Amino acid sequence: MFVLKGVLRAESQEKILLYLLLRERGYGKAIAEFFGLSTNAVHKQLLRLEEDSVVVSRPVGRLREYQLNPRYPFSAPLRALLKAALAVYPDTLVRKLAMSRERPRKTGKPIDTAR
Numbered sequence: 001m002f003v004l005k006g007v008l009r010a011e012s013q014e015k016i017l018l019y020l021l022l023r024e025r026g027y028g029k030a031i032a033e034f035f036g037l038s039t040n041a042v043h044k045q046l047l048r049l050e051e052d053s054v055v056v057s058r059p060v061g062r063l064r065e066y067q068l069n070p071r072y073p074f075s076a077p078l079r080a081l082l083k084a085a086l087a088v089y090p091d092t093l094v095r096k097l098a099m100s101r102e103r104p105r106k107t108g109k110p111i112d113t114a115r
Contacts, residue, residue, distance in 0.1 A: 007081070012037055012045045014085070017068070020055060021082045022098045025067040034097070054078070 032042040049055040056069045
């Protein structure tokens, strides 16, 4: 679903911005896996958005963490536009996107893969 077709360059840009709006920060691979997109396409779009100063990144270990740039001159209108676009998306996707469950694991705790 590409709601902001006339405003953004690509559907992946819209999905990246929605992800960063609701989760506040994220990694390229996590965004790609969430939406089922190519990791390469997501990284290219993140680089373009960073060149345009729409998003900013910082290194976290060996990864790059991205977030919406609070100093972007059109940050408030962009956030309002993205929130309006969320109304068109299915509620299940919005709820799944808004729910972030990433807690630190206790050292030595076994990973339970059965769900």
